[in-house]
Amino acid sequence: MFARMFEELEQLRRSMDRLFEQTLPARWSAGETTSEWCFAPPVETGWTDESLNLRVVLPGVTEKDLNLSIQGNQLQIRGERKAPENFGREDAVWHVIPYGKFERTVDLPNGLNLDALEARLHDGVLDIRIPLAAEVKPKRIQIQVGEERKQLAAA
């Protein structure tokens, strides 16, 4: 029941996003050169015991049009989604997919081993894996049995 509700909410949010992507860049591009970028790709983030994983949704983007950089604790994803060749806007009977330059900056938390960052682009998703620094990885703490502790207390 709740899952269905979230699904519908997510669906709604996506269509709202699409609506914004559709309307905003069009307005900005109307003779404006101040804002160069057109859209910010969505990012999904998840933690495991080993790493922080980020997935940047970039359909239609090739590796050569993608630039990934780290400055301080900020990860910056920039690039361009090229409009399909052989087609112009005038040929479009239905147009919702955003094309153009994109930029996304993610603030990274402390405790990551940024030198060991791995990134892979596949099927329109950029998979980024940043391992946790050794000192922040969760440690299992050995628990002593009750009896022994009593003896220790008595000693």
Next chain:
Amino acid sequence: MIREQELDPGRAAARRAEQTREGPVFEPAVDIYENAEGLTLLADMPGVAPEKLTIDLRENVLTLRGEVTRPEGENETDVLREFQTGNYFRQFTLADTIDQSRIEATMKDGVLRLKLPKVERARPRTITVKAG
């Protein structure tokens, strides 16, 4: 020539029943271009590998279905989910002016490109007027 299939409740239930995997279903964003030769449909299906995409055509209804390969980390703790992984589903009804035997599909970088050629008689022609 191509129009979005209306999803009535019965059909929605059927599509849920057809799903083999649990999880949400999303409609891919689609662009459609037209020229003299035919229509080209582009659908964003990020996370769908070419072998996980099925395109089905029956009774003039074109069905796109893409299964997202879930990231390796099933035991991840979610921090931020702007993009929820799920499967894609979208249907279109094709007009008779589309040559259904010559539809071509390619999948690259998470984008599906469907070429829907027009049948000969639907293509624009220039008729030469002979001087009488």
